[in-house]
Amino acid sequence: MKILKTGLSLVLLGAGIAAVPSQLASAAEQAAPVAGESLVQRLKGEAQGKVQLSTEPATGKVGFARAARNGDLLPTVQATSATGAAAKATAYLDRYAAAFGAPAGQLRESGVVADPLGWTVTYTQQYDGLPVFGAALKATVDKEGDLTAVTGYVAPNLRLGTTPRLAKADAARRAVATVRVNQTGDGRADLRGLKAVATELTVYRTGAIRGVEGENVLAYVVEVANATKSLRDKVFVDATTGKLLNRYSLVHGNLERELYEAFVDDNGTPDDESDDKVGGLDEPIWTEGDPFPGGLDADQQSLVDGTGESYWFFKNTFGRDSYDGKGAVMRTVNNDPRIQCPNANWNGSTTNYCTDVTSDDTVAHEWGHAYTEYTSGLIYQWQPGAMNEAFSDIWGETVDISNSRGNQTPAPQRADGLCSSFTGAIPVLTITAPEDIARECITGGTLGELDEPVSGEVAAPTDAVEEGGTATDGCSTYDDVAVVAGKIVLVDRGLCTFVEKAQNAKSAGAIGVIIGNREDAPVSFSDADTTLPPTVSIGLTDREAIRAAIGAGETVEVEIVDGAGERFESYRWLSGEGDAAFGGAIRDMWNPTCYGDPGKVTDAEYKCSTDDSGGVHSNSGVVNHTYALLVDGGTSNDVTVPGIGLDKAANIFWRAQSTKLGPTSDFADLAEGLAASCTELVGKPINTVSVAENATPTPAEPVTTTDCAAVDAAAQATELATPPTQCNFKPLLAKGAPSTCGKGTSSKVIWGDDFSKGLKKWKKSERVVFKGGSGIDWRATSKAPGRRGNKVAYDPSGDVGQCTNGEGDKSSANAITSPGIKLQAGLKRRLQFRHYVATETGYDGGNVKIKVNGKKWKVIPAKAYVFNAPNTTLTTAAEENTNPLAGEEGFSGTDGGIVAGSWGTSVVDLGKVGAKKGDKVKIRFELGRDGCGGIDGWYVDDVKVVVCRDKKKGGKARRETAEVR
Structure with a gap:
């Protein structure tokens, strides 16, 4: 849509946009700004009734504007139809789009969806003809013509070129290579037929998905999939540098695992797909209208029934015709060999299941992912992904509660704060010795029985290293069982399944197993095999504390107990409890902490690590708990929530999902969306929840203002609007650098370079590790992140090289060296x-080195830095790092929680490296890389050598000229 302004009148061009010019002219006249009045003040002043605003944490701009009950954000413009609703929303954004972060000219109407209450108008953002990834605003207009809410996220301050340096085909190749080389999870992915199925040039804002401030980057969004769609990833590639910006999976499963495997034919060999009909599927064994059950086995029957219940639930309750709203065929795949069982998933075209993973709530869960993809489109990372997962749990359990099939009994409403007696053990692991590391560790799920406490000494044995594994992964049988027998074994996550690790330990006589995760959060798991020894997971920090103590010769002792305490006999709000392959439920929506998941944002169980796409399966517990509390009522977090029942809660959550949330929405947006949705539904007709086939929708009791108070209370109890500050995500380089010399001093630059003239002052050098290998030179670039237009020095360290340990290998270090600088x-x-x-x-x-008076080069150590010292010691060569700088202190990694960095200032006290008055020094910036893999590199700017003087004595000091040789 294009918006043309002529004087005070507006002409709206675009599909479905029309308005009476005189109406809009009058509205524009009434909206004329008052001197000194801000845009937000105008927005509030023009509305009828009170306006509630909240900001987007990623941009600081308005992310949600909603009118109080019977209010109207734009009362001067009327709307009585879909066309009028679009015109009214457009008129509003023409005035106030800047408050949301983008000029109105960048917004394009992408559709108007009608529902029983009115219309939702969606706008996407474009810049210079390119889509802005994840940027969308939704405007809600009710049947009375009131604009009740505008919500969403747009990328602000777009000032970047839109001509890519990287060709589209090259971006696709890089994305495919990234997926091929950097597989995630513990399984082995099926890479046959791996290719880029879609590549689009976009504007991408880093950090938007996680809800943090970021930068606008020209990028390719590449969808990479294998032949069977068991692997389907979105990969973001910088269109200027070719660097990886982000990646996440589009295959949504209801377990915390990644699922890969190919179709096979009757002989056990790969299917040649010559007779495939749709998405890698052969002829269906049952289609609509065939006799039922007609020879189908129990799993197949459950899939047909569950898919039907899912369809009728959304149709009867919310009036939506299939997941796309247009009657799409709902295809399911039973006993899918692409999946690492037991599991189930939605891959973008079909829902797919293992044997005995076909219960009613699981089937509805997977279809829930499809409905989310076609409504809010919540991105499967961080809080948006946790909401994506939670909506599937919510709809799955709502179907389970509503039907008469597969119901586990008893299922009364549960008492506050109690776990179900049908929940597995809730492991609590306490380090009891040595005293200096004694603590209670946060754990994930458990395998095996934990009827009685298990305590003993921890052993950390090594085993044979298998391909791709380590000596501590526990995936091989133990040669020396005496090291393991009678002890609790500590192993690392990776290479093989958790069950295999537990079985190997059991075979050696272990009484328990601890699996240490690669991140600070533990990983969750469960299994039906009660013959396994009690097996729990802990986070990286706790794992390393135990390993360090054992390595120092200390005896580490732990105790593992079931921390559930009193339990309540009910299956209500358990997810997946009817799937025999799981051996029990996989999540608890009423009390998520019973499974090691958070029930509120500040719970210790809240996952801050990058595991599981930022904790999407675990952190979904916050939203699950909100829904369960709202339905049944109860007291949690010292907040009493009146129960409003299933009908009202489902309608409020669906309206929030379908009309108030966008791809990057977070928990705070959900809190606002639920409140706005409830307000809009007050006194309006809603339907009862029903899964009955071809049922006539039945009116439910209308929502009241009292119900909206309950919605607010539920959001307060689970802290939806509270940011997860405990995660303490920080940039690698701290902000707020102090003055170079400190209080009471003056500074004089005796030598410096801002690289405005390139690298003319610097000498380049290179070291390679393998004969025939090569490095990557430093260069001057004007397209550095956050510094576009200003030249800086840059040495890439991207996803290049093939780990050949020979010709073509990129194991190297490249440096730039300053001329000699005489210190004053x-x-x-x-x-x-x-x-x-x-x-x-x-x-x-990389790191910074110094040479004083022609002596040997030395790494400037962290202790010599006044601010922003090197953050790590690079992995040593003994740990198979072929970087020539291995073992040296240096700057390495990215900002917390994202695959990007940000600018910061480092200050070095040269006196702490022995450089004094009269000495001649040279400075060297050196970046090292191993032979393959990478992210971006190191950017350097504004290098200065400064002399600090006493202000009182230095005021009349003679001017001195730096000597540069």
Whole structure:
């Protein structure tokens, strides 16, 4: 849609947009700004009734504007039809789009959806003809013509070129290579037929999905999939540098695992797909209208029934015709060999199931992912992904409660704060010795029985290293069983399944198993095999504390107990409890902490790590708990929530999902969306929840203002609007650098370079590890993140190389060296520079070296830094890092929680490296990389050598000229 302004009148061009010019002219006249009045003040002043605003954490701009009950954000414009609703929403955004972060000219109407209450108008953002990824605003207009809410996220301050340096085909190849080389999870992915199925040039804002401030980047969005769609990833590639910006999976499963495997024919060999009909599927064994059950087995019957119940639930209750709203065929795949069982998933075209993973709530859960993809489109990472997962749990359990099939009994409403007696053990692991590391560790799920406490000494044995594994992964049988027998074994996550690790330990006589995760949060798991020894998971920090103590010769003792306490006999709000392959439920929506998941944002169980796409399966517990509380009522977090019943809660949550949330919405947006949706539904007709085939929708009791108070209370109890500050995500380089010299001093730059003239002042050098290998030179670039237009020094360390350990290998270090700089008199002498780091953590990284009076080059150690010292020691060569800088202190990694960096200033006290008045020094910036893999590299700018002087004595000091040789 294009908006043309002529004087005070507006002409709206675009599909479905029309308005009476005189109406809009009058509205524009009434909206004329008052001197000194801000845009937000105008927005509030023009509305009828009170306006509630909230900001988007990623941008600081308005993310949600809603009118109080019977209010109207734009009362001067009338709307009585879909066309009028679009015109009214457009008129509003023409005035106030800037408050949301983008000019109105960047917004394009993408559709108007009618529902019994009115219309939802959706706008996407475009910049210079390109879509802005994840950017969308939704405007809600009710049947009375009131504009009740505008919500969403748009990328602000778009000022970037839109001509890519990287060709589309090259971006696709890089994306495919990234997926091929960097598989995630513990399984082995099926990579046959892996290719880029779609590549689109977009504007991408880093950090938007996680809800943090980011940068606008020209990027390709590449969808990569294998032949069977068991692997389907979105990969974001910088269109200027070719660097990986982000990646997440589009295959949504109801378990915390990644699922891959190919179709096979009757002989057990790969299917040649010559007779495939749809998405890799052969002829259906049952279609609509065939006799039922007609020879189908129990799993197949359950899939047909469950898919039908899912369809009729959304149709009867909300009036939606299939997941796309247009009657799409709902295809399911039983006993799918692409899945690492037991599991189930939605892959974008079909829902897919293992044997004995076909219960009613699981089938509705997977179809829930489809409905989410076609409504809010919540991105499957961080809080948006946790909401995506939670909506599937919510709809799955709502169907389970509503039907008469597969219901586990008893199922009364549960008492506050109690776990179900049908819930597995809730492991509590306490380190009891040595005293200096004694603590209670947060754990994930458990395998095996935990009827009685298990305590004993921890053993950390090594085993044979298998391909791709480590000596501590527990995936091989133990040669020396005496090291393991009678003890609790500590192993690392990876290579093989959790069950295999537990079985190997059991065979050696272990009484328990601890699986240490790769991140600070533990990983969750469960299994039906009660013959296994009690097996729990802990996070990386706790794992390393135990390993360090054992490595120092200390005896580490732990106790593992079931921490559930009193239990309540009910299956209500358990997810997946009817799937025999799971051996029990996989999540608890009433009390998520019973499964190691958070029930509110500040719970210790809230996952802050990058595991599981930012904790999507675990952190979904916050939203699940909100829904369960709202339905049944109860007291949680010292907040009493009146129960409003299934009908009202389902309608409120659906309206929020379908009309108030966008791809990057977070928990705070959900809190606002639920409140706005409830307000809009007050006194309006809603339907009862029903899964009955071809049922006539039955009116439910209308929503009241009292119900909306309950919605607010539920959001308060689970802290939806509270940011997860406990995660303490921080940039690699701290902000707020102090003055170079400190209080009471003056500074004089005796040598410096801002790289405006390139690298003319610097000498390049290179070291390679393998004969025939090569490095990557430093260069001057004007397209650094956050510094576009200003030249900086840059050495790439992206996803290049093939780990060949020979010709073509990229294991190398490249450096730029300054000329000699003679240091002058003063209180102190300091080196200052600005830089940006985004490298493969531990393996790629850089440091600053100094040569004093022609002596040997030395790494400037962290203790010599006044601000922003090197953050790590690069992984050593003994740990198979082929970076020439391995073992040296350096800058490595990215900002917390994202695959990008940000600019910061580092300051070095040259006196702490032995450089004094009269010495001649040279400065060297050196970046090293291993032979393959990477993210971006190291950017350096504004390098200065400064002399600090006493202000009182230095005021009349003679001017001195730096000597540069």
